[in-house]
Amino acid sequence: MSSHIVFRRIQVRSFRILSSVDFEPAARLNVISGDNGQGKTSVIEAVYLVATSRSFRTEHVAETLSTGASQAVIAARIEEAGVVREQRVALGARARSYRIDGKRPASLASYATQTPVVVFHPGDLTLVSGPAAGRRRLLDRVALFYEPVSADHRTRYQRALRARQATLEERGPRSPELDAYEALIAEHGVAFAGYRRRTAERLIELLSETFGRVAAPGLRLEAVYQAGGSEDREHFRAALAGRRLEDRRRGRPSFGPQRDELELALGSMKARAHASQGQQRVLALALKLAELSCLESARGADPVLLLDDVSSELDPARTGAVYRFLEAARSQVFVTTTRPELLATPELVGAERADFAVVSGRVSRV
Amino acid sequence: MSSPEPLTRLVRLLARLPGVGEKTAARFALHFCLENAELAGALAAELEHLHERVGPCARCNNLAERDQDGALLCGVCRDSRRDAALLCIVAKVQDLVAVERSGAMRGRYFVLGKLLSPLDGIGPEALPLAALAARIEQDRVSEVIIATPPSVDGEATALLLARELTAQGVRVTRIASGVPHGGDLEFADQITLGRAIDGRRSL
Numbered sequence: 388m389s390s391h392i393v394f395r396r397i398q399v400r401s402f403r404i405l406s407s408v409d410f411e412p413a414a415r416l417n418v419i420s421g422d423n424g425q426g427k428t429s430v431i432e433a434v435y436l437v438a439t440s441r442s443f444r445t446e447h448v449a450e451t452l453s454t455g456a457s458q459a460v461i462a463a464r465i466e467e468a469g470v471v472r473e474q475r476v477a478l479g480a481r482a483r484s485y486r487i488d489g490k491r492p493a494s495l496a497s498y499a500t501q502t503p504v505v506v507f508h509p510g511d512l513t514l515v516s517g518p519a520a521g522r523r524r525l526l527d528r529v530a531l532f533y534e535p536v537s538a539d540h541r542t543r544y545q546r547a548l549r550a551r552q553a554t555l556e557e558r559g560p561r562s563p564e565l566d567a568y569e570a571l572i573a574e575h576g577v578a579f580a581g582y583r584r585r586t587a588e589r590l591i592e593l594l595s596e597t598f599g600r601v602a603a604p605g606l607r608l609e610a611v612y613q614a615g616g617s618e619d620r621e622h623f624r625a626a627l628a629g630r631r632l633e634d635r636r637r638g639r640p641s642f643g644p645q646r647d648e649l650e651l652a653l654g655s656m657k658a659r660a661h662a663s664q665g666q667q668r669v670l671a672l673a674l675k676l677a678e679l680s681c682l683e684s685a686r687g688a689d690p691v692l693l694l695d696d697v698s699s700e701l702d703p704a705r706t707g708a709v710y711r712f713l714e715a716a717r718s719q720v721f722v723t724t725t726r727p728e729l730l731a732t733p734e735l736v737g738a739e740r741a742d743f744a745v746v747s748g749r750v751s752r753v
Numbered sequence: 754m755s756s757p758e759p760l761t762r763l764v765r766l767l768a769r770l771p772g773v774g775e776k777t778a779a780r781f782a783l784h785f786c787l788e789n790a791e792l793a794g795a796l797a798a799e800l801e802h803l804h805e806r807v808g809p810c811a812r813c814n815n816l817a818e819r820d821q822d823g824a825l826l827c828g829v830c831r832d833s834r835r836d837a838a839l840l841c842i843v844a845k846v847q848d849l850v851a852v853e854r855s856g857a858m859r860g861r862y863f864v865l866g867k868l869l870s871p872l873d874g875i876g877p878e879a880l881p882l883a884a885l886a887a888r889i890e891q892d893r894v895s896e897v898i899i900a901t902p903p904s905v906d907g908e909a910t911a912l913l914l915a916r917e918l919t920a921q922g923v924r925v926t927r928i929a930s931g932v933p934h935g936g937d938l939e940f941a942d943q944i945t946l947g948r949a950i951d952g953r954r955s956l
Contacts, residue, residue, distance in 0.1 A: 536943035553871040567912035
């Protein structure tokens with residue numbers, strides 16, 4: 388049985404519009420309401436960031452600092468299996484620090500897998516309609532929970548790949564150091580490709596189940612993982628050596644896991660190009676639910692769910708499916724909405740639900 | 754508040770030292786100024802002649818003190834009990850100091866001074882490969898131990914050196930990568946542990 392993870396207290400300073408926020412969420416459902424532009428999304432972004440070390444809104448975390456502030460701090464007290472820990476992220480213009488109970492974690496990957504969270508937000512649509520990079524990021528995030536070492540191999544792979552490309556472009560395809568970097572690319576690339584494939588297999592298996600739960604009956608999903616590299620070291624090396632001229636001309640490497648694709652098709656039509664927007668939304672939701680199941684099985688704990696304005700993206704029938712799912716889930720949930728009256732939960736007793744209002748970056752209990 | 758110009762200049766210079774920020778620099782400067790003028794004088798005298806007295810060893814690039822004839826030869830290269838046929842290649846003087854502290858190295862050293870780093874425009878021609886080859890020839894080195902760091906650029910440099918030196922007919926070895934002594938296996942990072950298992954030895 389998986390353990391329960393609950394945010395008990397969240398404190399935020401100088402993060403986007405949130406100059407000073409301090410609140411104690413309820414164990415099950417937290418409804419965060421307010422008009423647009425008041426800071427609702429920033430609240431769940433802060434929760435996501437203190438749990439994962441990343442933002443789901445931007446790659447450049449430095450831009451989340453409040454205007455004029457030199458440092459943003461997000462701290463959370465998190466209870467798991469009766470034990471409370473404090474996770475804390477401090478963001479400066481250049482430096483960032485991450486602490487668990489005041490101590491520096493062994494690695495960023497070990498920090499990011501402490502507290503599993505899954506976010507559902509309007510931008511998720513690009514998981515289906517957007518480029519393959521978004522789907523690869525999803526796989527890498529899930530892989531981190533199954534096999535934390537995947538992050539080290541990925542980082543080293545990417546660094547060696549950039550070094551090879553710089554060498555090709557600036558020094559030509561005969562430079563002697565290319566053999567050295569290609570040997571390293573192959574070593575880490577083979578490991579990285581293995582994590583991607585295994586993760587994709589797990590995700591695809593769960594995806595067919597979650598898709599069936601939220602999609603209209605009769606819609607057939609086909610999900611296929613296509614490897615851009617190889618899991619055979621000699622094959623990987625030979626492919627790199629054989630593509631030097633081509634990669635130099637194209638200005639980017641043409642072989643390797645950075646070319647992986649998670650191909651999604653609805654009834655044999657590629658979802659990215661041919662699915663309707665409604666179908667893409669349902670598929671994006673199914674992908675996120677599959678991510679949730681993966682994290683749950685890998686981490687042995689129910690991930691905390693963050694839902695940013697989901698009802699605006701789905702038709703009423705699908706919205707109903709989401710809420711039924713939420714009711715069944717045992718996780719702690721944070722939902723932002725402009726219409727809290729739609730979220731009636733008579734079955735939740737006092738301490739299980741809390742309502743918060745966000746006005747000009749201030750959060751207060753309703 | 755404005756402090757005297759020479760003091761400001763000193764703070765700015767001290768703050769350029771590694772690990773020293775603006776506040777520590779100001780603390781140091783005030784200490785020299787108010788509490789310990791003698792230390793300031795002694796430090797100034799040492800610093801003034803530092804580069805005349807100390808420089809890179811002509812044979813291995815380790816730090817060496819200049820002798821009466823003006824030659825630069827480090828303590829390790831001058832030590833005749835060292836095995837000249839065993840050569841350890843390191844990236845920086847700091848790494849040499851670390852290996853030396855282990856007491857396990859009975860040969861001599863060669864400090865590269867830099868690692869391959871194509872992203873910073875550093876290619877093989879920036880490495881002292883000719884000097885290294887000459888050193889190996891001169892000292893009739895029979896084994897080279899490559900002790901570059903286990904970073905991507907450190908590993909790439911090791912692979913490049915291994916290829917060049919093997920062609921020169923020398924035995925090339927790489928320091929093992931493994932679990933620190935006294936460390937718990939459960940805390941070892943997983944790439945290190947994976948490599949430790951790949952490089953296991955029979956008992």
